[in-house]
Amino acid sequence: MFLSDVSIKRPVFATMMMVALLVFGLVSYTRLAIDEYPDVTYPTISVNTSYPGASPEVMERDVSRPIEEALNTVQGIREVTSTSQEGNSSVRVNMQLGVNVMEAQQDVVAKVARIRRQLPPDVQDPVIIRFDPNDRPIMSISIQSADRSIRDLTDLADQVIANRLESIPGVGGVNVNGGTPREIRVLLNPEALNAYQVSPQQVSQALARENMEVPAGRIYLPEQEKLVRVTGRIRDPMAFHDVVVATRQGVPVRVRDVATVVDGAAERRSSAYLGTREAGETRAVSVEVLKISGSNTVEVADAVRSRIDELAQSLPTDIEMRVIRDDSVKIRHALSDVQITIMLGAVLTILIIYLFLNSWRSTVITGLTLPISVISAFFAMYMFNFTINTMTLLALSLAIGLLIDDAIVVRENIVRHIEMGKDHVRASKEGTDEIGLAVLSTTLAVVAVFIPVAFMGGQIGKIFFQFGVTVAFAVLVSLFVSFTLDPMLSSVWPDPELEHGGHAETRKRTRNPIRKFAFAFDDAFERTADRYRGWLAAALNRRVLVLGVALASIAAAGALYPSLGFTWLPDYDAGEFDVSFRAPPGSRVEYTTAKGHEIAALVRQIPEVEFTYMTVGGGGGFGRGSNSGQVYVRLADKRDRPRSQAEIQAALRQQFSQVTGVRPSIGQSRSIFGGMGQPIRIFVQGPEVTRLKLAAEQVMEAVREVPGVAEPTSSDEGEIPQLDVRVDRQQAWAAGLGINAIGTTLQPLFQGQRATRWEDPNGYSHDVIVVYPDSMRLSPDDVARIPVLSQNIDPRTGQPATVPLAQVASIQAGVGPQQIERRSLERQVSIGAGVLGGYNMGDVADAAKAAITRIGLPAGYHTVFGGDVQNLEETKGYVLEAILLAVVFIYLILASLFGSFLQPLAIMLSLPLSFLGVALALWVTGGTLNVMSMIGIIMLMGLVTKNGILLIDFVNKEREAGADRVTAILNSARVRLRPIIMTTFAMIFGMLPLALAIGEGAEQRAPMAHAVIGGLITSTLLTLFVVPVVYTLLDDLAVRVTGRKAAVHTPGAEHAYGD
Template sequence: MNLSDVAIRRPVFTAMLSFVLIVLGLLSLGRLGTELYPPVNFPFLTVLTVYPGAGPEDIERDVTKPLEDAVSSISGLDNVRSFTRSDSMFMVLKFGMGTDVETATNAVRDKIGGVKGKLPEGAEDPVIQQLDIGALPVLVAVVSTPAGVNETREKVDERLRPLLEQIEGVGAVNVLGGQDREIHVNLDLDRLRALGVSPSQVAQRLGIENLSVPVGDMRLGSYSVGVRAEAQFEHIDDLRSMIVHQTRDGQQVRLGDVATVVDDFTKASRYVRFNGQEAVAVEVVKKSGANTVAVCEAVREKLNAEVPKLADGAITEVITDQSLEVKANAHEVWIAIYFGGAMAVLVILFFLLDLRGTFISALALPTSIIGTFAVMYYLGFSLNMMTLLGLSLAIGLLIDDAVVVRESITRRLEAGDSPAEAASRGTREIALAVLATTLSLVAVFVPVAFMSGIVGQFFKQFGLTIAVAVMLSLFVAFTLDPMLSARLSKAHDPHAKEPRLVAAIRGFLDRIDDRYRDVLRAALRWPKATVGASVGMLLVTGAVAAVMPKEFVPKEDRGEIFADVRLPVGSALEVTSAAVRSAEAKLLATPGVERVYTIIGHESTPERARLRVRVTDKANRTEPLERFEERVRATLSEVPQSTVNLSQPAIIDGLGDFPPIILILQGPDLDGLAVEGERLEAMLNTQADANDVRMSLSPGRPELRLTVDRAAAADRGVPAGLVGVTARMMVEGELVGSLRDGGEEADIRLRADPRFSQDAQAIASLPLPSPRGDIQLGDVAQVQMGVAAAEIQRYNRMRSVNITAQVAPGGNLGGLVETFFKDLKKAPLPEGYFLTLDGQAKDMEDTFNAMGLAIGVAFLFIFMVLASQFESLIHPFTLMVSVPLAMVGAILALAMTGNSISMGSLIGIILLMGLVTKNAILLVDGAIAAMRDGLSPVEALELAGPRRLRPIVMTSAAMALGMIPTAIASGIGSEFRAPMAIAVIGGVISSTVLTLVVVPVIFLWMERLRSFFVRAPAPATAPTPQPAK
């Protein structure tokens, strides 16, 4: 007894099984997180080392190289990148996918610990962090009050941030804009010199006079109490009145006598503006796995409640809220699911002409989809674009098994069987074919779910969601459908009069059966012409595919443009701010521009600014985003001596807004890298599809160099290192403690009064302590202007530069890369120089390779399923002929709609593999069954073809029509989803038509080939009846 017979005999048990799926699914649906995309985890570690006062070349020699050498031998390390600037070194370690990040972190910590003692004095200990690329802000808001931006920051830091950090799911809150409070002790060097006091003496006195020291514990009666010595400054006047020196005549010198003590703010390293006004921005980062929608809604509610309490007139405005994209995307996909399901049901009704049968088949949709939510929750998936997209694309597949089973049952009813007999026999007749078709779909999507690299992580939830859904639909088709068919179907009455509309449709369908039978006979009569025409179509398709544009992911229109403006290296932060301000005003006056959010000092570089330009949503405007990009570029190009680079938010969280093309050029020295980098930059600029080509090697940053004369320093008893230490304390300043003012705490910075460090002459006159009396810095060091590298980049322990480029609107990323490397072969790099491709171009290359491997594995799995089904090693090849036939429609549909070959369209093509194989299985299975009844191959095909025509057309039409909402959608994420649906629609149409004609011809040839090599067994015959005893 098979599963369907058990379901028919035990209807209550079968119904309860379905109810269990639905109840568990509904419970799980409420607990599933909601995201835009699945999380993509990258095994990255970062190492940050701060070396105040040191230049890039010094840090490279003394810090970067030793650390790179130490970590380079760690197992699983893919590559090492380092970025060395003045005062700091930042290193990124990328490990292979699948590497345990905790193990890698411990290994890096051990290696760095071994060389940490060899780093120069003054260099801080390296800080190792796991880089969570998914930990990007989900909400950014600006806060403004009538008070100044610094006061606003203080209130946001002290009162608003703690409240936001308490919200469930919030991982971190970053506050940008404004400066923190800082007490500046500006030394009067002339006064110090007159009194015979050195700056180091002042620093020492500040250190010992401003302490809070735990002394220990002591017993007081029956209590043990802690003892603390408190001598910490609590007011700025405490600083001014502190005694720093006593003269020979007993006069006390107070700090206020030799310095100006100012309650000030830290040195600005970044300015934040919103719509041209200084502002404070709040970035909210959610915890990994937290519900984006829930977190953003809670943060919005808290902002609206708490910001007005900061000050009278305080307001807030949300700049970026990822939950809006999540909800809009989910809304679009749910509409596609509902519409697709409705279209699939209407298609079934049209072909079955039976309301009861349509109702029974349609139950597979909600049961399978809702049941899938339970498995998604168990697997830790979320409701994101990929899982919902998988369900929307699978609508036609989920009802497919039920349709085929129901059509078989309907044929048994029309043959005169009772409802129970028709349900049992109809399901049994088609069971193996349905099982094989479903397993072929699973065989397609399981390899997709287990692809390597970024693509594998991105599509894991997509592939497994579809696989689970189709397996549940198979279970429903073998249990609920036959049970309800046995209970709800009516016995067929051949004499019953049908309604006129039903009779007209049935007559139309019968005529289609007859026309198809004629076409099939013609194809079998002229097989070479049939196959030749198909091959010709494949050749044309291949030629079209070769010239189609290729890209990693399609460019999305999210209504936002990132504009990076770079001024000449060495430009001060204030200069950059002033240069960009006029451009902000022009952009805000541009029709369609809603807001401009500007960060001056982007990526801690004073000459860089980033503008996030928000335009009207695409649903409310007629102009494409590219038109606004042209206006933004034209406006920002008016900024004097600037270079402009435009980009858009990353389509996949974690990929960042990196340029599509990144070329990493490695070489032994910076001069050679500059020459070759400029040559490669010029080569890219000649490509019409390239925009914003830029080399990362900038002109040197102006630098005032203090070159120590070691002989002069030794003659005066001054250690050479003291020159730099003293100069740093006087110019940049040195933190010497903190001031506790009420409940607030502010750092104290000791430095020379700014008037003593305005130019080279002032620097040369800075005092240095010496055993032979105070001397000036110029006595032991030469002060002169020079040029230092703004940043030194290294890749895998070699100096490197990056050449980056955007793709022009309508450009072809794949063609651009291919042409560039062809040109490079004609003029190769010199010996010792190496070029590595990175960015989206590299991601595209990896994706296509991973997809190719997934397709190959899927072919293998499908072959194994089909060989098992038919107990044949020949007919699986017959069935798999249908796969390339689907490429004809898929590629032509993409080309005609102006789409590219991308990650999305390739997934649609992979989906086609399972779908078209499914149709071929139904056709071939019917022919083999007819041959077992004694028919010849030609007769079997002429019988099976028309008989299986309707279920094949039904499932194909349901699939194609169900994809229409996804194909024509225009909301958020539609640029990624639409190519999948278009490829499927085109492939379904071409494969359905060609499969019904070409597969029978190939089947006939294979049968003749098999008969030639193997003596065919005699057809099975019915046993001869014996007379009754």
């Protein structure tokens, strides 16, 4: 073989190639970024628009729909969704994976600019951002102080901290929740307004007009020029009292005559509380950091923490900033755990090698393949622009035993040739040449499996692209090392014991207990190998029985698989979770906060809880109204608590039955593809609001009755109470009023009207709000008495007349939707649900689909399953496609290398023989068929063929040397048993640390190792007997088809090595 010959002849050259691989890998490692998972979220561009005071119906009709229709033509979109709430519209454009999001954002900006004039004139300019405001923040920071008010903390967080954090590269946005910012409130006096015939609009206009700076131009002096500006900004908020609003009979009417100016705080719309068992709950201001889609979580979090340290040096000493939640910490822990898993797997693999080869020299020669292959993989990761993440490290962790396989087979065959009496150089050359084709075949078979894995579609394909490429490259490097470094070292570094038959002498004189154990193991293995030869001879005489056992194992696997069930991703103990809750629609933030205190108090009764962090309302205005909140729960390290996260959540679900007036819902742990949430998402879609609402209620009732469903929720939580002001157009026209005049009169009453911004001495700006006092916002009767300024002139005063609102409009109590959702240009209601412990998501989803089918929705109304259910369905198709392609690729490679159409079929029979072990392993460990275990099954397609290749390749060589078929099979099986068992054990023990699920989040990764280990065990045991039997059957078929004569069997050959 060319590579081994060159390496043996030029050992320095071979050494330098290995050093080069290490250098490239180490340099690449230092340049790789770190993240928890590959970025597999669909790039999202959000268009957020504010229209203060507008109802959800108005926001949908006048804002969301025009923007949706414009953006639906953007190239590369996956779907367009929108949420319309009171005064807010959020249109989200989810792009296809791989789309250039920067170019897409420019396209979105152009489309929105084109339809800007179609939006209502009072709508604020849409804000276009490259992240989803519904995404979970990567970091939450609590701001507290024992000496300052919440108002001061809010201003500090909003004006200083948020601004400094938003300037960090990769930060998509910063939400400040839980506070009440400073606000200059101009409280109108309705009686005084009537007496002076002044409208709220006049007050607002006067405040804005008198609080500004006006550039007046320049004056030119002989040697310089100077700017001229009129400085009219008000320095003291109380000075707003002196602003002149109007003139009545020559007398100025000032703000103080019709209103009272209060330097206060905005109305409370959100709250945040940090709670511990010892100190209870303390109110705080929450700062939540979101990252731009595609940016690196760890890098952004590190930059945020660095900026927090800088701020701590400049802020007053009483300000306490505490990082409550930081995803980068969990990422580092997860990566550290996987790295430890890799090292433990490597150690166990090396021990297996020593146990079988019983030579530290052979162990070193073989073991050098591991660091070279692993470190070289970082070079491939760098070239493909990957990151060091859980999936790339998981690839290396699973491949530890696989990477050393080629080196094991090569070194074991070299040792066998040395024991045959050859010198080290000749043994290295001939031993490598003899096994070269088999090793090449096994490696290419493994690589062939990961080609379809790397190129699967959808999110699953994106994430396993990095997995597949990393494994494939590392395996190819291990093949290269096995053909270069191993034979080179074997030729220049002789083993005296092997060369001079020293093992026998060493057995006699050694007192080393480890070597004694290794020698005892070797003796036991040799006896077992001799017996195996006899067992195989018996199997060849009972071929029908062996085939029956093989078919029975496949049938047993088929019977066992349905009981496993399907799940998208396995649950795992993250040490944290969220409890979301919603009060009835229309609930004030004070009521929701009180209910949140009840929930948080119940949570803190759990001894394993370290702290809770409750936020109510806020969230940037989208999806987090005053009736919704969330309690973040942080648990103690799982090594320090007796119960798992699932057990704690089950206990909490029982305790939450004590809470009335609010519906808590426990979110699942954050996974590869998103934040905490409900795995089952059902979208009920249809055209008409009322019938859609009824259809959603039917679906909700059907889902609630499905066994295993936990805490179902609906985006249509009910309608919020509202007052409808229905204007009589004839009466309004007669009174000199228009719809706009009535609306602008009422706006200060209910919402307040921002007149201007006031700048404090520190340079921070605060809203100046013109608003009626709370006492005027109590009942419909109060509203009816509101005076509206008319265009008609009162003949008694010569001033514009005022008309009571009741004269031109009726005030009626009504209800309206809290929010309106749309997806793909259709209205929808979202229904979400969790899955109770003991149930798997696939079965629950299937039961939900059946229940929905039974109720029969009206024509034009339908359901679409999303979330993890949709991901699972897509993954099933992609995995099945990958398995079929892997089988085809393996056959193509084996047929090409063996020069036979039939022999690859005997080897590939190992594939279904692994299914029973997979099913048993998952059943014993309580696992399911999920993304991780499915990828493990695909990986098995390449691994289990290795044993058959080693065996059949040697049989062919024996027959070419003149042995008859049975003798060739028996001799080959006896000789190849050691490398087959050794490589299988190496793979199993290399994956064992991963299978034991040690470390944070390891439960999510373990099913892949469970599937591989189980499949390897049953496949190896059955392959040792079934593959030789099937080989003889196919050989008989070839004899009948081609007419050639079978090789004559030498009697007694089956006893050549004893029973």
